Structure formats: C-alpha cells, structure tokens
Amino acid sequence: MTNKASRHIAPAKKIINYNYDHTTFIILAAAIGKRMKTYGPKALLEYQPEFTVLDHELQTIYEVYPQADILLVIGFEYEKFLLYKSKYPSIRLIYNPNYSTTNTLYSTQLGVQASIGNKIVVLHGDLMFSEESIAGLTERGSRITVCDTINKESVGVVSHNSIATNISYGLETQWGQITYFTNKEYQLLLQLVQNDKDSRRLFLYEAIKYIINHGGKFRIHNPEGIQIYDIDSHKDLEYVKGLL
Numbered sequence: 001m002t003n004k005a006s007r008h009i010a011p012a013k014k015i016i017n018y019n020y021d022h023t024t025f026i027i028l029a030a031a032i033g034k035r036m037k038t039y040g041p042k043a044l045l046e047y048q049p050e051f052t053v054l055d056h057e058l059q060t061i062y063e064v065y066p067q068a069d070i071l072l073v074i075g076f077e078y079e080k081f082l083l084y085k086s087k088y089p090s091i092r093l094i095y096n097p098n099y100s101t102t103n104t105l106y107s108t109q110l111g112v113q114a115s116i117g118n119k120i121v122v123l124h125g126d127l128m129f130s131e132e133s134i135a136g137l138t139e140r141g142s143r144i145t146v147c148d149t150i151n152k153e154s155v156g157v158v159s160h161n162s163i164a165t166n167i168s169y170g171l172e173t174q175w176g177q178i179t180y181f182t183n184k185e186y187q188l189l190l191q192l193v194q195n196d197k198d199s200r201r202l203f204l205y206e207a208i209k210y211i212i213n214h215g216g217k218f219r220i221h222n223p224e225g226i227q228i229y230d231i232d233s234h235k236d237l238e239y240v241k242g243l244l
Contacts (some may be wrong), residue, residue: 022067023138023180026111027057028204029125030075030099041077042126042231047240053231054081056128056244058088064135071114072125073107075099098200105202109193118186122204123178126232128240132225134178142185144208144218145176147228154230155205157220164218167209176221176228179208185216 029043043054054072061068070088074081075096085093094114096107108122121137137143144164146157156171157164167175181189188211193199202210212218229240 022069022117023065023119023121024069024071024111024115024117025061025065026071026073026108026115026120026122027054027125028073028104028107028111028122029054029081030073030096030107031104032076032100041074041080044080045126045231045234045237047128047237053126053128053237054084055087057123057125058084058091060129060131061134062088064131065138069116071111073111075107102200103202104204105193105207106199108189108204108207109199112190112193119180119182120186121178121180124230126230127177128229128231128237128244129176129178130225130227130244132223133176133228136223137178137180137221138182140219142182142216142218143180143221145178145221145226145228146173147176147222147226148174149227149229150174150176151230159220162220164208164212164220167205167212175205176226177230178221178228179204179218180221185211185218188214188216 029041044052046052047056061070070091071094072081072091073094073096076099078095081093084091092114094110096110098106119138133145144157152174155167155169155175157173157175158166158171189207192207192210227244231237
C-alpha cells in the first residue's frame with residue numbers, strides 16, 4: 001500500500017538539479033517530543049503570531065546560506081508541516097514513517113540518503129539560534145557547535161586544542177545540536193547509517209561519538225555572538241524573546 005504521505009512529500013531518492021558545491025542542511029523534526037508540555041511538534045511552537053521555531057530556523061539558514069539545500073525530516077503530525085512547502089518552495093520534505101520507534105540517527109539517515117554531495121549540516125528542529133551560530137560553520141572541515149546558552153542537562157562536549165574528544169551527557173560544555181559533516185567524518189557517518197539496526201536505535205550524538213572514536217575530527221565552533229536555545233515549551237520561547 002502506498003503511504004498516504006507519498007503524494008505530498010518528496011521521495012528520498014528524488015534527483016534534483018542543485019549545485020553540488022552547496023551544503024545540505026538536514027533539520028530533524030520527526031519526533032513526538034515527549035518532554036514538551038504542550039501537544040504537538042516542538043518545531044511548530046509559535047515564537048510570534050504565525051511565526052514558528054521552524055520559520056526561525058529556515059529564515060536564519062537562508063540568511064546565512066542563501067543557496068542552501070534544506071531537507072526537513074518529518075513524522076509526528078506530518079500534515080502540519082506540509083504548508084511549509086508553499087511558504088519555502090525550495091525545501092524538501094522527507095517523511096520518517098518510523099518516527100515513534102526510532103531515534104534521531106534514523107531521521108539523519110533518511111536525510112543523508114536524500115542529500116546532494118558530501119557536505120551536510122544536521123540540526124535539531126527545536127532550536128532558536130543567532131546567525132553567528134552557523135556563519136563560518138562550513139569553512140574548515142567538520143565542525144561541532146558548543147554553546148553555554150543550551151540547557152545544562154543536555155549532551156555536552158569535551159575538547160582538546162579546539163578538537164572534540166568526547167560527547168556525552170554529564171559534561172560541562174554543552175553541545176549546540178548543530179553539526180557539520182564533511183570529508184572523513186561524512187564517510188564514517190555513511191558507514192554507520194548503512195547498518196539499519198544501528199541507525200534505528202542510536203541518537204545523533206552517539207553517531208558523533210562513534211566517528212570521534214574511529215579517528216574523525218570535529219573542530220569546535222564557538223564564535224563570538226553564538227546563541228542557541230533548545231525549545232521544549234512556550235516558557236522557553238518567552239525566555240528567548242528579546243535575546244535573539
């Protein structure tokens with residue numbers, strides 16, 4: 001049976017004529033968001049009337065990377081995301097039918113399968129961030145953002161000489177949940193997501209840890225002006241207002 005979403009959402013293997021030099025941004029917005037105190041996808045919380053967290057992400061990316069190839073991986077309540085195709089015609093929507101039983105690496109896998117070239121930025125769909133947070137991100141090899149505005153209970157990063165050496169919970173410096181993969185790090189990510197069992201059970205940060213443990217190097221991205229906020233509720237949005 002054809003999936004009911006297939007008439008509206010671009011297949012993962014569709015060939016589109018983009019410039020191969022452009023970076024693909026993969027926004028992960030498929031999850032249910034169990035921590036959120038209001039019902040519905042966190043990416044669709046309204047920052048301002050008719051302007052959501054997702055609107056903010058898309059507009060900030062296009063402001064810094066006007067030619068970006070953007071993939072939005074959706075699942076839970078996917079119908080609510082369909083209007084974004086008319087608001088932002090150049091984005092591509094990728095449906096994760098297993099959103100309730102898989103973790104973020106599986107959504108990343110779907111995005112990688114649809115990406116063009118070998119340069120990708122993967123970010124969570126519930127983030128508010130400044131332009132400085134992504135400016136220059138793709139200039140010098142693979143990079144991982146760190147930011148002290150992220151919730152202290154989130155995943156953290158350890159680094160030495162500006163190179164990430166570990167990523168895990170319980171670390172002092174917080175991961176900004178925006179990561180750039182290219183060169184060796186991109187190839188190691190490809191190897192990992194080819195194992196469907198691993199891609200279904202792992203989170204993205206665990207994939208980054210795997211890459212680091214297998215010789216990959218992520219340079220720390222923490223420029224002046226970086227601000228990244230993880231949005232779980234309307235209360236978080238109220239806090240962010242006036243900061244960005």
